[in-house]
Amino acid sequence: MLYVELLAQGLVQGSIYALVAVGLTLVYGLLRILHVAHAGLFTLGGYIGVLVTNATGSLLLALVVSMLVVGLLGMAIYRLCYQPILDKPPYVALIASIGLFIAMEEIYRIAFGPYGISYQNPPLQDVVYIFGITLRLGEVAVGVGTLVLIGALALFSTKTRFGTVWRATVTDPKMAESFGVDIIKVRYLNFFIGSALAAVAGVMVALLNNLVEPTMGSVPSYKALAIIVLGGLGDVRGTLIAALALGVIEAYGTIYLGNYLDRDAIAFAFLILVLMVRPQGLLGRA
Amino acid sequence: MLGLSGYEISLITSMGIAVIFALSLNLITGFCGQISLGHAAFYGIGAYTSAMLTKAGMPFGVGLLGAVIVAGLIGIFIGIASLRVRHDFLAITTMGVGFLFIGIMRQWDLVGGEMGVSSIPGSGLGKSGFMFLVLGFGVLTVLFSLHLKRSWMGYAFDAIADDEDTARVVGLNVSHYKLAAFAMGTALAGLAGALYAHNVRFIDPESFGFVESITVLSMVVIGGIGSVFGVVFAAAVLSVLPLWIQFIDEYKLLLYGGLLFAMMRFSPGGLAGLVKQILRHISSRKSLQKLSGGTKI
């Protein structure tokens, strides 16, 4: 039963990684920017989730508010921080993004205190039994929620006209532009959707740990970077697979390699190993 | 001696170590254009190597030498591995190396695990003697950096930093040059790390984490990528600012983060770039006049 339980835990963790990484890969596909500050938005999503839930008692409302606010902030970051430096060498945007991320974490620390905040009445803490394993309702919600959101996104991008344009643009921005796509609009959309998904992940992590801390985004931020590389940068499908795979590998790895490497090191050892064998990523073409 | 208090001596020593460490990253990121987000790992490798060697009874000098060699060798190994991955990936793989290093050190009992290594032997040179040693290494590093910039190697690095593909077209073995940058930069970081270890006499994995990697990157970026004097200035100021002013120590990361962002957003060339921009503004007027006077196409 341990195996199944580890698998379930890995998938839950992987879902969170997926929600964060999709935004990163969307931004990378379109702008070739490694948007590290994305994880700062993830953390903010968590804060808003806890604050609104505590104020109103409604987790659902908190989720919506968090997605909206963080989504808009993501668009603002594109407009104010990235757009003016797009023509500079790539390291410029990368370092700017790292700076922004660090500053964001510090602002959270100063604004909300260093020890973090929690739900007053943590929702979805009941335990359920599925397929003979014990899961918290929150964990189920994370898995199901991710599935629904990603599914909706997939439907939107394949079944609607705008979605098709969007997908084409993320895959090959230059080509799309030459076909008359308003690329600026697509960039805003990317930042909105990506940031809103990160906000959901933030709210969910807050739920699982019943804690939001200023540095909560650090580890997911680096791991999400590793994931989008594994997924073959800019490839949404690859990113999802890599995220789930990493969640599961970490879950098993912590049990079997825990004496030699901690969880974060396992993730990066996996990354480096894969890159040695497949420099273009798990699914990427050479 | 020299009328310096013990406190001032330790400030100057920390400053000197930071300068060496920042210049070591400048070789890789500044000269050769390769972003590394895990440079503190090599600083750590140097620190651990020298600490373990001297604790095993080796003399201080052997410790330093060992640190340089081990850090440089691992640097070459990582460099060879990094050459396989695409341009964009390098920042992330080096970051991964940083996390991997911490992860291994935390679990490795031989080097103290989470507890780190304490009572590392001193240099045996006394406080001010050690300060002079650090300053000596600092000056040598500056001189070496300046020489490298003027040499044909620096010339080739300029080309590679600007455009790798074109660098190949003009006959440069880009991989070999990148490896050379990695080897020199990591070996020098190893030296800085060893000096750090013998200065503070206690090290643990947390001293070489991601924050440290970002701190040193900040020094390079704020000083001006590739500029020796800009980086020296930024390293000297940023390393002691938090020590001088307690208030700044509290908000150190906010300061670094804010500066990194603001620099990139408004002056990607760093402080040195700002100075150069002003100078170029004056001289480009002249050369434009000259060109438009004699243009015939």
Add this chain to the structure above:
Amino acid sequence: MSKLLEVSNVRVQFGGVVAVDDVSFSLNEGELLGFIGPNGAGKTTMMRAITGVVTPTSGSIVLDDKELVGLAVHSRVRMGLGFSQQLVKPFRNMTVLENVTLTAGSRHTRSPLGALFKVDRERDRTRAKELLELVGIVDAADADPSNLPLGYLKRLEVARALALDPTLLLLDEPLAGLNHAEAHKLADMIVDLNSAGRSIILIEHNLGEVMRICSRLVVQDNGNKIADGDPESVMNTPAVRAAYLGEDMDNAAA
């Protein structure tokens, strides 16, 4: 006359698309060869196979009795291949003169360690200046390439390749984007280089200039070689006329 470059049965395939299909040609020492063909004929792909950016699916490319296929781009350059690219790519963190000096001193940069111990640039700077003089852009020696017009950059690209002192100079559309007078001047310069003994392959779209200056033409269309010989007879070949019909004939007549 001895053969300097021997391209035999080269085939380049991307996925299912055959860009170059079993093409062979050769270049004699001291020759100025025009390599032409309509848009999408696979000329640039052929060029890239020679320079090493693209790996042929099969075939061999021999320069000076040495096989090039399998070697990295920089190794081929070290073996005497100099090339100017279709898209000008000056190093933008250097002045025009520094761009050329870097390649003029290429013997210093063969290995990183050797390069570390060499500082003096004077001799190579002098040589670079001569080359800038030769291509006629010495007045822009100290300029930042970002601010220069295309006519200057095209010649900078040629000067940079020449500074390598290559046994074979490959020029990929050096005249593209230049106006009539500029193209004419640069073409004259290419002739001068050839007269001075340099072996040159010129890949060009500007048929008028190619016809005027080249001693021999190789024509490629749809990835196949369709003609090889002196300009007059090549242009009278039915296959070539068909390939160019309605395209560029006005140019050829000009």
